Amino acid sequence: xxxxxxxxxxxxxxxxxxxxxxxxxxxxxxxxxxxxxxxxxxxxxxxxxxxxxxxxxxxxxxxxxxxxxxxxxxxxxxxxxxxxxxxxxxxxxxxxxxxxxxxxxxxxxxxxxxxxxxxxxxxxxxxxxxxxxxxxxxxxxxxxxxxxxxxxxxxxxxxxxxxxxxxxxxxxxxxxxxxxxxxxxxxxxxxxxxxxxxxxxxxxxxxxxxxxxxxxxxxxxxxxxxxxxxxxxxxxxxxxxxxxxxxxxxxxxxxxxxxxxxxxxxxxxxxxxxxxxxxxxxxxxxxxxxxxxxxxxxxxxxxxxxxxxxxxxxxxxxxxxxxxxxxxxxxxxxxxxxxxxxxxxxxxxxxxxxxxxxxxxxxxxxxxxxxxxxxxxxxxxxxxxxxxxxxxxxxxxxxxxxxxxxxxxxxxx
Amino acid sequence: xxxxxxxxxxxxxxxxxxxxxxxxxxxxxxxxxxxxxxxxxxxxxxxxxxxxxxxxxxxxxxxxxxxxxxxxxxxxxxxxxxxxxxxxxxxxxxxxxxxxxxxxxxxxxxxxxxxxxxxxxxxxxxxxxxxxxxxxxxxxxxxxxxxxxxxxxxxxxxxxxxxxxxxxxxxxxxxxxxxxxxxxxxxxxxxxxxxxxxxxxxxxxxxxxxxxxxxxxxxxxxxxxxxxxxxxxxxxxxxxxxxxxxxxxxxxxxxxxxxxxxxxxxxxxxxxxxxxxxxxxxxxxxxxxxxxxxxxxxxxxxxxxxxxxxxxxxxxxxxxxxxxxxxxxxxxxxxxxxxxxxxxxxxxxxxxxxxxxxxxxxxxxxxxxxxxxxxxxxxxxxxxxxxxxxxxxxxxxxxxxxxxxxxxxxxxx
Numbered sequence: 081x082x083x084x085x086x087x088x089x090x091x092x093x094x095x096x097x098x099x100x101x102x103x104x105x106x107x108x109x110x111x112x113x114x115x116x117x118x119x120x121x122x123x124x125x126x127x128x129x130x131x132x133x134x135x136x137x138x139x140x141x142x143x144x145x146x147x148x149x150x151x152x153x154x155x156x157x158x159x160x161x162x163x164x165x166x167x168x169x170x171x172x173x174x175x176x177x178x179x180x181x182x183x184x185x186x187x188x189x190x191x192x193x194x195x196x197x198x199x200x201x202x203x204x205x206x207x208x209x210x211x212x213x214x215x216x217x218x219x220x221x222x223x224x225x226x227x228x229x230x231x232x233x234x235x236x237x238x239x240x241x242x243x244x245x246x247x248x249x250x251x252x253x254x255x256x257x258x259x260x261x262x263x264x265x266x267x268x269x270x271x272x273x274x275x276x277x278x279x280x281x282x283x284x285x286x287x288x289x290x291x292x293x294x295x296x297x298x299x300x301x302x303x304x305x306x307x308x309x310x311x312x313x314x315x316x317x318x319x320x321x322x323x324x325x326x327x328x329x330x331x332x333x334x335x336x337x338x339x340x341x342x343x344x345x346x347x348x349x350x351x352x353x354x355x356x357x358x359x360x361x362x363x364x365x366x367x368x369x370x371x372x373x374x375x376x377x378x379x380x381x382x383x384x385x386x387x388x389x390x391x392x393x394x395x396x397x398x399x400x401x402x403x404x405x406x407x408x409x410x411x412x413x414x415x416x417x418x419x420x421x422x423x424x425x426x427x428x429x430x431x432x433x434x435x436x437x438x439x440x441x442x443x444x445x446x447x448x449x450x451x452x453x454x455x456x457x458x459x460x461x462x463x464x465x466x467x468x469x470x471x472x473x474x475x476x477x478x479x480x481x482x483x484x485x486x487x488x489x490x491x492x493x
Numbered sequence: 494x495x496x497x498x499x500x501x502x503x504x505x506x507x508x509x510x511x512x513x514x515x516x517x518x519x520x521x522x523x524x525x526x527x528x529x530x531x532x533x534x535x536x537x538x539x540x541x542x543x544x545x546x547x548x549x550x551x552x553x554x555x556x557x558x559x560x561x562x563x564x565x566x567x568x569x570x571x572x573x574x575x576x577x578x579x580x581x582x583x584x585x586x587x588x589x590x591x592x593x594x595x596x597x598x599x600x601x602x603x604x605x606x607x608x609x610x611x612x613x614x615x616x617x618x619x620x621x622x623x624x625x626x627x628x629x630x631x632x633x634x635x636x637x638x639x640x641x642x643x644x645x646x647x648x649x650x651x652x653x654x655x656x657x658x659x660x661x662x663x664x665x666x667x668x669x670x671x672x673x674x675x676x677x678x679x680x681x682x683x684x685x686x687x688x689x690x691x692x693x694x695x696x697x698x699x700x701x702x703x704x705x706x707x708x709x710x711x712x713x714x715x716x717x718x719x720x721x722x723x724x725x726x727x728x729x730x731x732x733x734x735x736x737x738x739x740x741x742x743x744x745x746x747x748x749x750x751x752x753x754x755x756x757x758x759x760x761x762x763x764x765x766x767x768x769x770x771x772x773x774x775x776x777x778x779x780x781x782x783x784x785x786x787x788x789x790x791x792x793x794x795x796x797x798x799x800x801x802x803x804x805x806x807x808x809x810x811x812x813x814x815x816x817x818x819x820x821x822x823x824x825x826x827x828x829x830x831x832x833x834x835x836x837x838x839x840x841x842x843x844x845x846x847x848x849x850x851x852x853x854x855x856x857x858x859x860x861x862x863x864x865x866x867x868x869x870x871x872x873x874x875x876x877x878x879x880x881x882x883x884x885x886x887x888x889x890x891x892x893x894x895x896x897x898x899x900x901x902x903x904x905x906x
Binding site for chain 2: 096099130133134136137138139141142144145146148149151152155156158159160162163164166167174176178179223
């Protein structure tokens with residue numbers, strides 16, 4: 081008998097009919113003798129409905145009020161699910177964040193959990209009851225409801241599972257696991273049976289969003305096993321586990337394409353100490369996440385500075401970059417939104433040279449020009465023209481031998 | 494400068510457009526220098542939507558889960574209203590029941606308030622902020638959300654106003670006050686400028702539901718002034734105040750028609766001690782509210798027992814009555830749903846004889862047969878055939894001189 085945390089996403093609870101299937105599934109897990117803690121998202125569409133009400137009410141709706149508003153979505157889910165479980169003879173206890181003291185900081189809309197008081201949860205579990213927790217939300221120091229941003233129910237699930245020392249945290253969603261590439265653009269993509277936290281984080285950063293990044297971070301910090309599974313099938317899904325538990329690591333675990341970034345270039349930046357810091361300082365203060373940075377020395381001793389930012393922040397980033405360019409005496413500022421960041425990720429990369437080389441060679445064969453390059457210990461990212469994104473994923477997927485996994489090589493351990 | 498509690502009902506906050514008008518109104522009250530505490534219902538239609546979701550999920554949805562579900566409606570209202578107020582430069586503080594400790598018993602769906610901790614509210618008001626409270630809900634001893642039943646936001650408003658010692662509690666609704674009769678069936682009905690708690694309770698019992706009965710009871714116990722006003726106009730509305738503040742009371746304040754009751758008759762009940770108690774005991778245990786009771790002695794020493802129950806409970810009441818009739822050896826049980834209870838209410842009645850007489854005489858002239866009669870200190874009720882209800886209201890309205898108020902006699906004091 082073990083303790084399992086199961087998180088069901090919005091499409092999994094998108095209608096009463098689907099909720100019934102989820103309730104049956106929870107009942108089946110219980111029948112196998114395991115203790116279950118359930119974390120739910122809002123019914124698909126509900127959060128959007130509420131956000132639209134807020135936009136109708138105010139151009140810049142107060143963030144705390146927005147949190148109070150959108151958090152009702154999860155409250156509705158846990159109330160309905162608890163009814164369905166009660167009808168199946170399961171003593172479900174719907175729980176809001178303040179009841180189990182999911183404390184957060186005061187950053188409404190993107191709060192971070194500071195503490196969970198697990199005593200009450202343990203008490204309920206000890207009584208044979210099934211806690212059904214509203215995901216996505218916590219309470220601030222003033223007692224106001226905070227939320228964790230889109231997909232935040234994953235964060236609740238991972239934090240609760242970590243606090244309770246659960247055997248596993250199942251992220252039940254509308255895909256059946258993590259793939260070597262997006263199956264919609266690469267039909268020979270294979271489902272991974274295992275992946276390390278670090279690889280999944282790098283893939284997510286690259287655009288493969290199957291689970292909230294912070295849920296993976298929490299799992300990694302607490303060495304908690306996450307499992308990404310479909311709530312519509314009984315397939316095993318993908319285990320997200322510590323790197324050392326992946327016995328024989330393959331070179332590359334996956335390839336992702338991120339089309340949500342844009343490129344900003346500042347021409348003719350004077351080559352003085354501290355100039356780059358002065359350019360990025362206002363961007364950092366504005367909370368704009370700068371990803372890849374490239375600096376080319378030009379003939380005149382000046383250089384071109386190019387960097388990527390989230391497309392949503394491009395307008396703000398441009399304004400700050402133009403301001404900074406004037407201040408430091410740089411030249412014109414240019415922007416391009418039609419770019420794609422392709423990332424090749426794998427913990428095996430550490431001990432194998434030549435991943436970048438293979439990547440460049442492969443893309444060169446297909447005449448795909450590389451605009452920027454960035455690397456981490458287990459990732460190589462390149463920026464290319466957006467129109468080549470799908471071709472690049474497919475050709476790299478093949479070049480790194482990821483297709484072979486479809487022939488029984490899916491398991492990595 | 495005074496403290497005013499304003500409660501806005503579902504139609505008053507039925508759309509963002511209407512909420513805007515309410516926000517303007519709250520801002521105007523503030524501009525006059527008064528402190529305001531706002532209590533809101535769910536947007537019109539929202540509670541029904543949620544109740545339907547619950548019915549879809551379960552034939553007998555768990556009551557605590559239902560409360561958790563439907564209470565989201567008010568949460569949405571206070572979040573949106575607080576945004577709108579913030580846009581008008583008013584520092585609104587949306588508050589859920591647990592934040593201001595609206596403690597109740599554990600009767601989900603029809604909970605009663607046991608305590609309100611007003612310290613936090615006083616603190617907020619002292620800081621010049623406007624508390625915006627979710628109506629209709631409290632928290633039980635276990636911390637679960639409870640609700641007060643349909644119209645329960647009135648109860649919240651009265652309880653909060655009483656706890657704070659507010660100067661007045663405005664019930665802002667879709668009618669502009671309490672009328673001498675329902676204006677839809679009696680076009681010469683007049684709006685009352687004042688009415689006593691007791692009269693309003695009797696009228697409400699008679700079918701005139703402009704405010705939740707328990708809100709009036711709370712106001713009466715605390716001698717709190719209630720005012721029933723339209724949220725769509727600036728008219729003064731009707732003050733609900735202590736009887737002694739109504740200086741010169743008129744005989745009759747209003748006439749109501751209740752078409753929501755049904756009649757049950759048990760024929761040939763043996764005339765033995767304790768028989769009636771044995772018949773009503775199972776009805777009481779089932780929580781069925783028996784209103785008028787009539788007992789006719791027949792020639793054979795047996796009698797017919799007739800009583801009224803809410804139409805919704807008729808099926809249950811019949812089953813219990815038939816069971817009881819068998820047990821005590823009575824005859825057949827009959828039911829009639831096509832009845833109307835017409836009530837004539839007025840505190841002046843105490844000191845004036847002949848109200849019942851005028852009533853019977855008036856109805857006799859119109860050939861309306863009276864089936865049952867019941868009286869209280871300030872009310873006479875009769876049961877007639879439902880098809881005569883409107884005629885009876887109009888003819889009694891005229892007979893008691895209520896029409897004259899339209900000619901400048903509206904004020905009672």
